[in-house]
Amino acid sequence: MARWEPGTAERLQAAALELFATRGYERTTATEIAQSVGLTERTFFRHFQDKREVLFHGQDRLSEAILDGVRGAPDDASPLDTVAHALCALAPFFSPERRASSRTRKAVVDDNPALQERELRKLADLAVLLADTLRARGVGDLAATVAAQTGTAVFGVAFGRWVRDGEERGFAEVVTEVHGELLALAGRAAPVA
Numbered sequence: 001m002a003r004w005e006p007g008t009a010e011r012l013q014a015a016a017l018e019l020f021a022t023r024g025y026e027r028t029t030a031t032e033i034a035q036s037v038g039l040t041e042r043t044f045f046r047h048f049q050d051k052r053e054v055l056f057h058g059q060d061r062l063s064e065a066i067l068d069g070v071r072g073a074p075d076d077a078s079p080l081d082t083v084a085h086a087l088c089a090l091a092p093f094f095s096p097e098r099r100a101s102s103r104t105r106k107a108v109v110d111d112n113p114a115l116q117e118r119e120l121r122k123l124a125d126l127a128v129l130l131a132d133t134l135r136a137r138g139v140g141d142l143a144a145t146v147a148a149q150t151g152t153a154v155f156g157v158a159f160g161r162w163v164r165d166g167e168e169r170g171f172a173e174v175v176t177e178v179h180g181e182l183l184a185l186a187g188r189a190a191p192v193a
Helices: 008-023 030-036 041-047 059-071 079-088 096-110 113-136 141-162 171-188
Strands: none
Touching (some): 008 041, 079 171, 141 171
């Protein structure tokens, strides 16, 4: 078996995605993932708690980019515009080179209820982070909560559109389109009586 090499986690992720896509998530073991790149199961578990985490690795970096995006938003930006600014700051995570693997990852997650649940938990955690960060900027509790929850919906719709077959626009451009549609819909909404 190969000794430690740089990029081990990334190699394991790529191998796992390929195996999950071809054999199915449930029928793929951590041992098989590790062996497919010449590593041991023990090495796999040095990098990932379980095979599910292969698909969700990097959440901390994504969260930090969200925080940086909120911090970098103009001081006079509305809560929704601040969230859109933060989502656009995620564009480096969703580069054109990562679109194919992101598409595969989405298909694997969409095919497995337990992974769907984990994905929803990830989005809920993102909403809490966004809301807390907006409150720290002086946004009121209700506005922060609504903007954060809405922002995670914008993220989900934008990501789904970004991984569609034939989509070539960058992630930030897709976020901007979805955010614009949200603002247009909200502008046409009548107050509930």
